[in-house]
Amino acid sequence: MANPPVPGTPPVTAPATPLLDRVRVPSDMRNFSADQLKQVAEELRAETIHAVSQTGGHLGASLGVVELTVAIHAVFDTPRDRLIWDVGHQTYPHKILTGRRDRIRTLRQGGGLSGFTRRSESEYDPFGAAHSSTSISAGLGMAVARDLKRAIPGEPHDDRNVIAVIGDGAMSAGMAYEAMNNAGAMRSRLIVVLNDNDMSIAPPVGAMSAYLSRLISSRPFLSLREMMAKLARRFPAPLERAARRADEYARGLLTGGTLFEEMGFYYVGPIDGHSLDHLLPVLRNLRDAEDGAPILLHVVTQKGKGYAPAEASADKYHAVSKFNVVTGTQAKAPPGPPTYTKVFSQALIAEAEADPRIVAVTAAMPSGTGLDAFQKRFPKRTFDVGIAEQHAVTFAAGMATEGMKPFVAIYSTFLQRAYDQVVHDVALQKLPVRFALDRAGLVGADGATHAGAYDIAYLGCIPEMVLMAAADEAELAHMVATCAAFDEGPTALRFPRGEGFGLVPVPARGTVLEIGRGRILREGSSVALLSYGARLQECLKAADELAARGLSCTVADARFAKPLDTKLVEQLARDHAVMITIEEGSVGGFGSLVMQHLAWQGLLDGGLKFRPMVLPDVFTDHDSPKAQYEQVGLSAATIAAHAVAALGAGDALKPVRA
């Protein structure tokens, strides 16, 4: 213990936190003085750094909101007042202050705290998040519910505050504007705090981001006096006369309307989001305001604030692995094969070198999708559209109508937000938009919110989509080439998070595959394992296990879920007693497509024992990817066990590996 928590030079051991130790829940600090709250903030920052150094996680965003977190919880009556954090990746200080400090070092680990907000985790998390830009909508819903309940006989009168904290990056999404458009037209009291740190995961993009920068630079931080004066103009009742006099002084300074004011919000700011001297009185005034209009408080913060290595890093420590607190050096995984993301990125660059019509689109995830490397090579052919998945898809569709070859590089989970755009704008018009779905399957520490579980099902039901899944890195390169070459309609290829197997050489440029044709890797007679995607290695291992038990196995890689290789599927069904499909996806995916086909061929009417292995129909919580896959049973041992059970030969055979 005992190294004092000095910002920028944090303690190696757990920091001394005498005041923070007294805060088990936010109400414990509501009678603290401003100076005491400053000390709480300092200790909270040190505790956050120390905890994340042991767990890894989204540190930068959390460090940027330490003072804001303390101020909101000190001023508002949470959890009675509803506090909604957009995305939820910045809530580690919030978790520490709201009864979860004793578990903060379990963050993002199996059985531990989630890295995001979660209703089931705490009453202080009134709305779960992880996908961005939902907070204003959810907050408005809560505010309107509060207003409506006043008229319901028997409902207790409720005047709770609703506060939504949204980042400047999240403010680039359509949902935020849809919500503001709605909120601005209603007289429901809602406080939106715009946490402007001039960062998304990457530097923020777009006209709104430029507008916010102009807003900040054209309006230096208001002095406390000016701020109180501005508030006095709008909310005179709770303010003192002195503040009203100051209003006259400030009146001339503060006349320009902001976009937010034009949308019906009362705009306050910009203010220094690291100054409790500013945050506390402003928040108190907003809390006590009797006016019904929605309010937007614009606070300016710094991502990574108060930890030198974070402040100095390009991504402000958005997401870090475990690290050395003194040096900031992050733990590196031992050198291994390249990630699927990297293979995708290189394969796309190779295709784009050969075809100037290839362009790439990302929705605020250039590094996560590997498009940062593509952007370096082809800056004019790369489009970061902000957190705007719906727009990304229709923007790509527009380019495709003009003969360009757009690749939308996107996480499987985030494409969920653009489903109608995929159906209505792309597929119905047979536009050759290529979807590169990264993070397909379970993703580890981000948990259920980020799992790429549904894309096979939600794309598989759209007519004429071409769907592929890469079994390994070389296959991924081939599939990128196949997408690039296919111009007749939309294509999607999926690949998992993390490293590949390193078992096959990756070609400098992929070979175009025949559409709708799978491949057989091993021929056998009793059991057919038909894999779709990167569980192929587990199938091969399962086949080895079964072979050791005297059972002969065919292992095939479907490559395509649509169009299905019907010849291959029928052959496997006819020639084997047991057929098992394996995919890293939900119910309703590849196995269903195969089953549908076999059923209509009458191939399920005879003796075939068909077993579709998919992710179980539950949300799989955060854990290591290995543990997650063991939990869901998509492992060689379980595949082998299912084969044996289906054959009904279990008793006669050697036991299956546990």
Ligand SMILES: Cc1ncc(C[n+]2csc(CCOP(=O)(O)OP(=O)(O)O)c2C)c(N)n1
């Ligand atoms: C719909 C959606 N798309 C993409 C992401 C990935 N993502 C997580 S945080 C983030 C940046 C958010 O920036 P901002 O709101 O400014 O928060 P900051 O990290 O700067 O505090 C992005 C793009 C997401 N969570 N949800």
Ligand SMILES: CC(=O)[C@@H](O)[C@H](O)COP(=O)(O)O
């Ligand atoms: C908060 C968020 O949505 C992202 O930061 C996400 O955690 C990235 O995950 P990857 O590490 O898989 O890129």
Ligand SMILES: [Mg+2]
């Ligand atoms: Mg930001």
